[in-house]
Amino acid sequence: MTRKIILNLAMSLDGFIADTSGNYDWIYGDGNRKVDTKSQWSYDNFLKEVDTVIMGHHCFKQNLHQTFSDKKVYVACSEQKEASKNICFIQGDICKPILEELKQEGKNIFLFGGGITIDPFIKENMIDEYIIAMVPILLGEGHPLFLTQTPRIRLFLEACYISSGITILHYKKKL
16 A cells, blocks of 8 residues: 555635634534535544644644554654654654655554645645545634645545535546
8 A cells, every 4th residue: 555645634614724723623414404515524534544644833732643553644844952762852843754764664644733734735636635624714813724825726526515514526637
């Protein structure tokens, strides 16, 4: 199996992955199940195919790394920190250690967020799949998924799922 880098996160309809305070308590559906697709996407099944997670320091500070105690976690940060059990802190170029990780045997790599951490992977065109859950909310402002000067990257829609008003779009990079 060839390892892939898969971006997987939720986004407001107006393109934000967190509100201005960095919170994501708005990530839930509208309760309307009448347009749900027969086939449903499974986060648990997704995690079974992942052994490495990449996240930003803000996600780490919110203790989101605790969810991934059985996986190798890379945390992008601006200051030197001591590695612990399954956690590696990376200063500077976060893409370089992940390129080395891709050469190793293993499962897929989950690019978790936030936008500043994700941006270099987008700019280097390193993301193989984009799984974006569109949440039925307009935040008006917050932390955007896509920062400035995003390159043109052609994708194709692999699958689309709807659950309780949330539309999950699964794109793969077009080769």
